Amino acid sequence: MNKLLAKLPSKGRFRFFLFFVLLSFVFWLSTKLSNSYTLDQSFKVNWKDMPPGIVLSNIPQQLTFSISASGIELLLYRWLNSEIDISLKDVVFTSNEGKIDLRNQYFLIAQQLFDNTQLNQVVPTQVAFGFTKLEEKKLVVIPKVNIQFRAGYLGDSPIMSSPDSVLVRGPKSLLDSLKALETIVLKVEDLFEDYNQKVTLKTIPELQLDHQEVQLQMDVSRYSEKEFTLPIEVLNIPEGIRVKLFPASVKIRATLPLSLLRTVNESDFKMAVDYHSLTEENNFFEVVVLRKPPMVKQLNWEPKQVNYLIRK
DSSP states (O other): OHHHHHHSOOHHHHHHHHHHHHHHHHHHHHHHHHSEEEEEEEEEEEEESOOTTEEEESOOSEEEEEEEEEHHHHHHHHHTOOEEEEEOTTOEEOSSOEEEEGGGGHHHHHHTSOTTOEEEEEESSEEEEEEEEOEEEEEEEEOOEEEEEOTTEEESSOOEEESSEEEEEEOHHHHHTOOEEEBOOEEEEEEOSOEEEEEEBOOOTTOEESOSEEEEEEOEEEEEEEEEEEEEEEESOOTTOEEEEESSEEEEEEEEEGGGGGGOOGGGOEEEEEGGGOOSSOOSEEOEEEEOOTTOOEEEEEOSEEEEEEEO
8 A cells, every 4th residue: 555655646746737737728728719610600689770660570589690700709609799780771561571681781790790700691691570560649748747846936837748749659459548648757846946857758568659758848936925805896787786795805815926926916807706697596606717817826715605685
């Protein structure tokens, strides 16, 4: 046993031997990987530039190309980079199928390969697939924005979308059921300045949208309240009849932009009741607004109803 152990290499010699074997393997591997090989390589296809209003069917998701490349590049294709973009811009449609000639995209395909890779052949040279044409419909955009204004601030008008409608393509049965498109739901807090933001539209898998997002806008101003006491007019009084109201006046409270507060006065408003609105069931008049300035954001008044006395 001792003689057998004595014949074995020492630890130092054994390590040198392993290092030599490893170095030889590295040289062999680098030689193999640096050599050029020709073979068929499969690539996953990303179809780009989809024609609008078309849904494709039975289109291949993988194509095979004959390439010449080094061993290291082939390993990279297998492990990392196995996708190719192919454009559908030049697709030709017949009555029942679409066709794309890949020979016209030889240069585009070759550009996506590694620098030292040579594209030998594209198989097949033409790709055929089925397709379905979609219906078109223009749908109004509804902004879904929950806005909380800072105290004393309000929007001057409803929030507006640009564009205010979007061309949508999809199956007729689905389009017939839709009246509008909504944006994604947004929440805006403490708003005190003009609102201007791009917002994404809600997507529906079966639909193609002409726009994926819209611009939402709204002018915001500082507002305040102003109070007036106005006489109540009686409309449509028959001849020979006099009507006395209790009370004869109404107090209104108008919410206006702060910048226009001084320009608004009592003569800009008109409150009234209509004699024709009386019925056997009613023993009061409803007070209604006949005139108010367009810039008034909110208008409240008291009383809403008044009693009356009729004299002939």
